[in-house]
Amino acid sequence: MKTIAVPVQESFKHWKKDPRYVAAYDALESEFALASSMIKARADADMTQEQVARAMGTTQAVIARLESGKVLPSTRTLERFAKATRTRLRIASPLTS
Numbered sequence: 001m002k003t004i005a006v007p008v009q010e011s012f013k014h015w016k017k018d019p020r021y022v023a024a025y026d027a028l029e030s031e032f033a034l035a036s037s038m039i040k041a042r043a044d045a046d047m048t049q050e051q052v053a054r055a056m057g058t059t060q061a062v063i064a065r066l067e068s069g070k071v072l073p074s075t076r077t078l079e080r081f082a083k084a085t086r087t088r089l090r091i092a093s094p095l096t097s
Contacts, residue, residue: 028069035069038081042067045085055084 015021042052042063049063056063057080065071066081073081075091082089 031069031072034072035067039067041082041085041087045087047085052081052084056080 016025042049045052047055048060049067050060053060053063066073066077075089078089078091
């Protein structure tokens with residue numbers, strides 16, 4: 001059987017026509033935003049996952065899981081991450097209508 005590569009952008013155009021996909025994608029937005037913010041904070045601090053882990057008293061694997069967006073960290077964990085990366089934790093909620 002021959003495999004054909006399909007560009008992800010082309011797949012996304014097709015998937016976003018499905019309301020179930022759009023709903024699931026939108027539901028994950030906050031998780032992706034949090035993971036992205038954590039990665040940016042670490043990069044801005046010019047630290048590796050291992051360095052952040054040591055500063056937090058945990059392992060690199062834990063930092064990798066946090067940055068993957070697959071787990072939702074507690075506020076205490078976010079505070080420890082902020083302290084380790086020398087940033088400030090700010091939790092904001094989008095305005096609702």
